[in-house]
Amino acid sequence: MIKKLCLLFTLGLALSASAQKKDYPIQPVPFTSVKLDDQFWSSKIETNRTVTIPASFARCESTGRVKNFVMAAEHQGKFCTVYPFDDTDIYKTIEGASYSMAVHPDPKLSAYIDSLINIVGKAQEPDGYLYTARSIDPIHPQAWAGPERWVNEQKSSHELYNCGHMYEAAAAHFMATGKRNFLNIALKNADLLVRTFGPDKKHVAPGHEIVEMGLVRLYRITGKTDYLNLAKFFIDQRGIKAYNKKSTNVYENGTYFQDDKPVVDQDEAEGHAVRAMYLYSGMADVAALTGDTAYLKAIDKIWNNMVGKKMYVQGSIGAVGDGERFGDNYELPNATAYNETCAAIGNVFWNERMFLLHGDSKYIDVLEKTLYNGLISGVGLDGKSFFYTNAMQVSDSFTHPDLERERSGWFTCSCCPTNLVRLLPSVPGYMYAENGSDVYVNLFISGTASLMVNNKAIKITQQNNYPWQGALAFTIDPAAATEMNLMIRIPGWAQNRAIPSDLYSYEQPSTQKIEIKVNGKPVDYHMVKGYAVISKKWKKNDKVELTLPMDVQRVMANKALPEDSAKVALQRGPVMYCAEWKDNGGKATNIIIPKNTVFDAAFEPSLLNGVMVLKANVKSVNIDVANQTISTETKSMTAIPYYAWANRGKGEMTVWFPEQVKAIELLTR
Incomplete structure (x- = not known):
């Protein structure tokens, strides 16, 4: 029973328990059908299982998040944490732990989660309402909650946000265990929402989106159309109240909440970046299930705007700290870049859905860039230290109060650590997808996947040392000879595209050709939307080989980004690099990389859990304070993968490097 349930889900996208006429044209292969044997990702997922998940549960206990549910059940006490959305840290950790248990059964962990679910269930009110910030003391609720249910939802209460994360967690727990204890709590709450909100009922645009995605999850499990209809209703409420559009305050004019105009009229990534990613993901879900073409046109335009004008070179989004939002x-900016980890996670969710809608590799290119860089930078190599924001530059001569220079074990607002808990176990579910006879290979991670292609069993085994090396091998093992179109993504970075727009480009294109061999012989293939398509009748132990170019690329920014003018960033394969103080004489922001610099790549197994580093002779600017002189000298530079910075103490770091000295800015401190 559990095995069957596991096959129904991947990455929050479940195959319907009942017949559905519409859905994503492409379906992901569930992470439960992929067994990893990979040096890079297996260790990160195992650290999440053995360190991050237990630490997150422990912190939910020690910070009072669990106690809030206990008090809510008793209707006495005082809400003992800071934010009304603190309930979701328990939900997200249960979700991540459930994904982990789906492939690594753990009776002790399962029993502990059941004990938490029991506590959560007791806190639920008889009609299904579940929100500790009010239930503990309904007469004196937490300040953001408002005096009555839902009255502050469009602002700050996060009541529906809590519901959404609960639905995601309950669905994951049901998938992993087959138990309905958490699912029944979620369904009771969802039925309350159906009774409360709708065309002839209460109208509201959720203040922090995710309930839309959660309702879709419940619809996929139950087939109950009320849940899908309510998800669409919530989306369609955005922009209806027409906030004061003359105001320049992002909190008043609605852009912060993606609520300044109806979603079908929006064409720009705007407002709080995490909210935005969850909204666009929910729109993709509803569009797939209802065939709403207006939604599709809107998110296509928004995606083009984000990737073309609002994304950092290492895949992060949400540049502005004031409101954790997209800027213009x-x-x-580099020195004040915000880049919340949760926004990177949401970006992965959204790009996966865009791929499932369109079958274009450009969405996986963005997903991969985010995943290998601006997302996993959010968790330390120890699995229990985190970044909420992900800086682009840390300088001893400039310190911004909102920027983190070192990792923290927990945050008062701890949304990012628990979001990482739920994302990491599901990474194998982004590797493969299917559409009839088409099998997409999206990510290059060693391991074996079990698929059904036209009702025939096929195993695909990947062997590689990605992202450090570009040699990729795929062994195809069908139960019987099978016609199949194997569609292998040729990453944009391997085709001289730094990103699927003109926002960033390579200074010098690679001249390496990509050759694909089948059973040792070069094979003709054609490209479709970024995929090399190999069509044949596959037989047992057919082997496909290709090698992606692993040149060190100098990335340049569009001229519209003046801060990056005459500077380069370093990329090798999917990995972006940075210079950190530890490897470069105590400083990093004084490095100059002349145009003729040649880099050597070397793997250092004892450094930062094993990384490929880049080394070169470059120039550095030195200041002699005593003699008031400035000079340059040749020095050896070491660059490390961006994701691995800030694991060895506090100091300078930078992603962008000038190619020459143009001017000196004197700072007074």
Whole structure:
């Protein structure tokens, strides 16, 4: 029974328990059908299982998040944490732990989760309402909650946000265990929402989106159309109240909440970046299930705007700290870059859905860039230290109060650590997808996947040392000879595209050719939307080989980004690099990389859990304070993968490097 349930889900996208006429044209292969044997990702997922998940549960206990549910059940006490959305840290950790248990059964962990679910269930009110910030003391609720249910939802209460994360967690727990204890709590709450909100009922645009995605999850499990209809209703409420559009305050004019105009009229990534990613993901879900073409046109335009004008070179989004939001077009400052980890996670969710809608590799290119860089930078190599924001530059001569220079074990607002808990176990579910006879290979991670292609069993085994090396091998093992179109993504970075737009480009294109061999012989293939398509009748132990170019690329920014003018960033394969103080004489922001610099790549197994480093002779600017002189000298530079910075103490770091000295800015401190 559990095995059957596991096959129904992947990455929050479940195959319907009942017949559905519409859905994503492409379906992901569930992470439960992929067994990893990979040096890079297996260790990260195992650290999440053995360190991050237990630490997250422990912190939910020690910070009072669990106690809030206990008090809510008793209707006495005082809400003992800071934010009304603190309930979701328990939900997200249960979700991640459930994904982990789906492939690594753990009776002790399962029993502990059941004990938490029991506590959560007791806190639920008889009609299904579940929100500790009010239930503990309904007469004196937490300040953001408002005096009555839902009255502050469009602002700050996060009541529906809590519901959404609960639905995601309950669905994951049901998938992993087959138990309905948490699912029944979620369904009771969802039925309350159906009774409360709708065309002839209460109208509201959720203040922090995710309930839309959660309702879709419940619809996929139950087939109950009320849940899908309510998800669409919530989306369609955005922009209806027409906030004061003359105001320049992002909190008043609705852009912060993606609520300044109806979603079908929006064409720009705007407002709080995490909210935005969850909204666009929910729109994709509803569009797939209802065939709403207006939604599709809107998110296509928004995606083009984000990737073309609002994304950092290492895949992060949400440049502005004031409101954790997108800035204006091309507003991508380095010294004050915000880049919340949760926004990177949401970006992965959204790009996966865009791929499932369109079958274009450009969405996986963005997903991969985010995943290998601006997302996993959010968790330390120890699995229990985190970044909420992900800086682009840390300088001893400039310190911004909102920027983190070192990792923290927990945050008062701890949304990012628990979001990482739920994302990491599901990474194998982004590797493969299917559409009839088409099998997509999206990510290059060693391991074996079990698929059904036209009702025939096929195993695909990947062997590689990605992302450090570009040699990829795929062994195809069908139960019987099978016609199949194997569609292998040729990453944009391997085709001289730094990103699927003109926002960033390579200074010098690679001249390496990509050759694909089948059973040792070169094979003709054609490209479709970024995929090399190999069509044949596959037989047992057919082997496909290709090698992606692993040149060190110098990335340049569009001229519309003046801060990056005459500077380069370093990329090798999917990995972006940075210089950190530890490897470069105590400083990093004084490095100059002349145009003729040649880099050597070397794997260092004892450094930062094993990384490929880049080394070269470069120039550095030195200041002699005593003699008031400035000079340059040749020095050896070491660059490390961006994701691995800030694991060895506090100091300078930078992603962008000038190619020459143009001017000296004197700072007074």
